[in-house]
Amino acid sequence: MDFNELYQIKDEFEQINRTYDIFNEDTRLHSKSARVEFLTTVKYVEKYLKPGMKILDIGAGAGEYSLYFAEKGYEVCALELADNNIAAFRKKIRPEHKIELTQGNAIDLSCYADNSFDIVLMFGPLYHLHNEADRQKAIAEAKRVAKPDAVFFFAFIGNDMIFITELNYDSDYIKTGDYDRETFKMDDFPFVFHTVDGCRKILENGGIKILHEVASDGVSELMAEKINKLDDEDYETYLRYHYYCCEKPEMLGRSNHLLFVGRA
Numbered sequence: 319m320d321f322n323e324l325y326q327i328k329d330e331f332e333q334i335n336r337t338y339d340i341f342n343e344d345t346r347l348h349s350k351s352a353r354v355e356f357l358t359t360v361k362y363v364e365k366y367l368k369p370g371m372k373i374l375d376i377g378a379g380a381g382e383y384s385l386y387f388a389e390k391g392y393e394v395c396a397l398e399l400a401d402n403n404i405a406a407f408r409k410k411i412r413p414e415h416k417i418e419l420t421q422g423n424a425i426d427l428s429c430y431a432d433n434s435f436d437i438v439l440m441f442g443p444l445y446h447l448h449n450e451a452d453r454q455k456a457i458a459e460a461k462r463v464a465k466p467d468a469v470f471f472f473a474f475i476g477n478d479m480i481f482i483t484e485l486n487y488d489s490d491y492i493k494t495g496d497y498d499r500e501t502f503k504m505d506d507f508p509f510v511f512h513t514v515d516g517c518r519k520i521l522e523n524g525g526i527k528i529l530h531e532v533a534s535d536g537v538s539e540l541m542a543e544k545i546n547k548l549d550d551e552d553y554e555t556y557l558r559y560h561y562y563c564c565e566k567p568e569m570l571g572r573s574n575h576l577l578f579v580g581r582a
């Protein structure tokens with residue numbers, strides 16, 4: 319599979335499935351720089367997570383978050399669409415993990431009963447759902463299966479930082495990149511990109527009251543080469559710097575990934 323072949327796939331959900339023939343979710347979060355997103359996200363989940371809580375991980379990928387919380391003894395239901403990610407995830411589940419992994423689509427959570435989960439993670443579907451009706455279906459389904467006082471965690475890819483990230487990889491991106499030359503809206507392929515304000519609107523339309531807006535990886539991908547060379551002590555300091563500023567409003571547009579935490 320290459321990007322041209324992927325582009326030819328007109329069924330949106332088959333296109334999402336095949337996207338992960340190209341992108342390797344199994345190791346995506348393993349370098350020091352990429353780990354910033356994971357550690358920041360976990361830090362916010364752990365602000366609300368209490369023993370005995372039940373977690374739903376929608377768009378669970380190769381299981382990075384589900385497995386982390388299952389290792390800590392939490393009961394996790396994980397839903398994932400892509401064949402490759404399901405296969406990679408399944409290989410890592412051990413008998414002691416209380417993980418129920420289901421292949422399915424975020425817009426239809428009929429495999430779960432109403433009022434079932436304390437913590438709902440949606441780190442993936444909003445990178446892919448192209449139309450607002452589907453995004454609202456995914457949020458409505460997440461709300462339906464969540465308990466009334468559940469806490470929701472939504473991840474988005476930030477439109478305004480992606481331009482800089484792409485430019486950092488390739489200075490020709492200015493001329494050749496797939497973006498609107500007037501508005502700087504990135505073309506929504508193979509991912510869907512949102513401005514900070516756009517994320518707020520989607521969640522507000524879905525009836526989510528926002529508790530935290532977080533620049534979950536900030537400039538970490540841009541700085542990857544330097545961050546990956548840090549020794550453990552300096553990396554801890556980098557993380558403390560990142561945590562210190564990741565909720566500052568002025569940082570939000572300068573992050574590849576955005577984490578929104580909210581309640582229904």
Ligand SMILES: C[S@@+](CC[C@H](N)C(=O)[O-])C[C@H]1O[C@@H](n2cnc3c(N)ncnc32)[C@H](O)[C@@H]1O
Nearest residue numbers: 377378379398399400403423424441442443446
């Ligand atoms: C970039 S990966 C992130 C995986 C993992 N949650 C993480 O944060 O590391 C996005 C994931 O969302 C999944 N996904 C996208 N749209 C989905 C949908 N409509 N239903 C279920 N999973 C979906 C993809 O298959 C992919 O595994």
